[in-house]
Amino acid sequence: MIDYSRFLSRSAERMKESEIRRMGTLAAQRRDIISFAPGYPSPDTFAWADFQEIAQRLLTGQDGNVLQYGPTRGYRPLLECIAAIMESRAAPTSIDRLIVTTGSQQGLDLVARVLLDPHDVILVELPTYTGAITAFRNVMASMVGVRQEADGLALDDLEETYQRVRVDGRRVRCLYLVPNFQNPTGLLIGRTKRRALLEWAERRDVLLIEDDPYRDLYFGDSVTQDDIRPMRADDEGGRVIYMSTFSKTLAPGFRVAWIDAPAAITAKLEIAKQAADLCTGELDQRVVFEACRQGILDRQAPLLRAHYQEKRDAMIAALREGSGPELRWIEPAGGFFLWPTLPEGIDAQQMLPRAIERGVIYVAGEAFFVDGGGNRQVRLSFSAPIIDHIREGVQRLKAAIAQEADARRR
Numbered sequence: 001m002i003d004y005s006r007f008l009s010r011s012a013e014r015m016k017e018s019e020i021r022r023m024g025t026l027a028a029q030r031r032d033i034i035s036f037a038p039g040y041p042s043p044d045t046f047a048w049a050d051f052q053e054i055a056q057r058l059l060t061g062q063d064g065n066v067l068q069y070g071p072t073r074g075y076r077p078l079l080e081c082i083a084a085i086m087e088s089r090a091a092p093t094s095i096d097r098l099i100v101t102t103g104s105q106q107g108l109d110l111v112a113r114v115l116l117d118p119h120d121v122i123l124v125e126l127p128t129y130t131g132a133i134t135a136f137r138n139v140m141a142s143m144v145g146v147r148q149e150a151d152g153l154a155l156d157d158l159e160e161t162y163q164r165v166r167v168d169g170r171r172v173r174c175l176y177l178v179p180n181f182q183n184p185t186g187l188l189i190g191r192t193k194r195r196a197l198l199e200w201a202e203r204r205d206v207l208l209i210e211d212d213p214y215r216d217l218y219f220g221d222s223v224t225q226d227d228i229r230p231m232r233a234d235d236e237g238g239r240v241i242y243m244s245t246f247s248k249t250l251a252p253g254f255r256v257a258w259i260d261a262p263a264a265i266t267a268k269l270e271i272a273k274q275a276a277d278l279c280t281g282e283l284d285q286r287v288v289f290e291a292c293r294q295g296i297l298d299r300q301a302p303l304l305r306a307h308y309q310e311k312r313d314a315m316i317a318a319l320r321e322g323s324g325p326e327l328r329w330i331e332p333a334g335g336f337f338l339w340p341t342l343p344e345g346i347d348a349q350q351m352l353p354r355a356i357e358r359g360v361i362y363v364a365g366e367a368f369f370v371d372g373g374g375n376r377q378v379r380l381s382f383s384a385p386i387i388d389h390i391r392e393g394v395q396r397l398k399a400a401i402a403q404e405a406d407a408r409r410r
Contacts, residue, residue: 010118011140034393035361039183039336040384045307046251047296054290058283066286072270072278074100074258075285081292082258089215090225090233091242096263099270100280104213104245104257108135110276111209111241111259114268115174116141121165123175125153127368127377129183129211132176142170143370150330152179152189155196162204174207180228181214184368184379185339186332188223194231201239208235212244213257216301218334219309228334238262246288248336249300254284308336311382311390318394325401336383339365342376343405349375351404358403360396 005013058066073079079098086093101107108131116122118140124132126145136143144165147157158175165172177197179189189197201208208231215228232242245257259269273279291297312331315338319327329340342348348364355362365377380397382390 011138014137014140016134016137032359033356033361034359034385034389034396036380036382036385036393036397037361037363038384039381041248041252041336042307042311042384044386045300045304047291047300050291050294050296051251051287054287054294058286058290066283068282070279070282070285072273073098074280075282075289078256078285078289078292081289082260085244085292086232086242086260089230091230091235091260093260094263097260097266099259099261099266099273100285101257101259101273102277102280103247103252103255104211104243105131105135106273106276107243107257107259108132108211109138110269110272111243112136112139112141113272114265115207119170120173121170123158123161123172123206124370125177125182126371127184127365127374128176128370129178130363130367132211133368133370136176144172145369145371145373146175148185148187150187152182152187152193153177153197155193155200158197158200162206172204172206174209175201176209176211177231178211178213179231180212181217181332181335181337183214183335184337184363184365184377185330186335186337187330188227188333191226191229194229195234198231198234198237198239202237206239208240210240210242212242213248214335215244216249217304217308217336219305219312220333223333232260241265246291246297249297249304250288250291254281254288256280256284256288305334308334308383311385311387312338314387314390315380315382315394318391319398325398325405327401336381338380338382340378340380342378342401344376345408346401346404347375348378351400354404355397355400358396358400360393360400362397 078100079095082098083093083095112135116139119142121142121144122136123146124143126147144161146161147154162172179194181188210231212230218228230242232240241261243259246254326343327340329338349366352364363379365374368374385393
């Protein structure tokens with residue numbers, strides 16, 4: 001029997017399975033499970049009839065390029081559409097700055113491979129998105145976490161962390177952020193803090209990776225366009241690499257996202273992408289372009305906001321209902337996630353088997369921390385389950401917490 005571990009690269013040895021994918025596998029094995037694990041958009045929100053009509057027109061065979069290889073950078077009309085989206089976000093751009101990627105995850109992988117060598121330091125939020133952790137780990141970068149506050153990254157801890165890294169003789173290359181309704185916490189970085197982060201990056205000669213998949217999914221009238229204004233919009237020094245996607249607003253199955261970066265970096269991203277997949281699916285890009293051109297994307301946005309706000313409210317109401325375990329959270333003003341803290345003494349990962357036994361799944365908080373923290377946090381995604389399942393799933397979760405607390409008192 002061959003020991004294939006002898007043939008693995010150092011990078012492969014460090015690879016870990018996504019905790020979110022693992023929870024998804026568990027949910028698939030048991031139909032009675034209510035899953036709060038994956039941050040999937042609700043299929044009820046997909047514009048099925050519009051997509052069907054678009055696909056029928058595209059697949060007549062009149063244009064052979066629809067199913068052909070396309071340019072690595074992306075379908076030109078879609079790139080022009082993305083440029084218009086960036087303009088609407090107060091961040092004018094040019095085609096030479098843009099590249100279409102096969103989902104945001106590929107964007108993270110490309111950015112990691114282009115910007116980071118093994119052991120280079122990248123600062124991330126505590127907690128941060130698991131997909132980013134995976135991408136940075138796979139290039140053997142050194143991730144160092146920075147504490148969050150209610151309005152996002154703690155600026156004092158950012159500077160202290162930076163100085164500690166420098167004292168160790170290492171250089172900070174990048175800072176990775178999800179400023180709008182962060183995955184997993186749902187936090188929104190404040191306007192003043194965004195400007196301060198740009199100033200800090202300029203002063204410390206650091207690049208900012210701004211990951212912005214949830215910006216259009218804000219709730220109510222309390223969030224203004226200034227609140228979700230990209231940091232890229234105020235980037236005068238060319239410090240921001242901006243990423244966004246159509247996965248949360250149209251459908252994730254199209255796997256169409258984009259990166260806006262200084263042209264010199266985008267040129268390198270294009271070369272890296274040629275080694276990964278040569279080009280993003282032409283058919284997917286054409287469907288997304290038509291959805292933008294026909295106004296489907298704009299029509300969907302208010303429907304999505306209402307849909308996910310109703311689900312957020314249902315989850316919060318269920319968590320507050322009746323007597324039960326003491327849970328704390330900051331109410332998200334948008335996005336897909338709630339981030340409760342469990343009662344003192346309860347470990348989210350250790351409680352998971354009890355929750356599964358009760359018929360509910362979540363993602364334990366430690367999956368989102370690069371410093372071993374998060375043992376009392378859970379990420380609950382309210383985006384995919386129907387409201388009745390949200391209510392029932394929360395009751396199951398509360399029962400599991402109460403049972404775990406009782407077991408630990410004995």
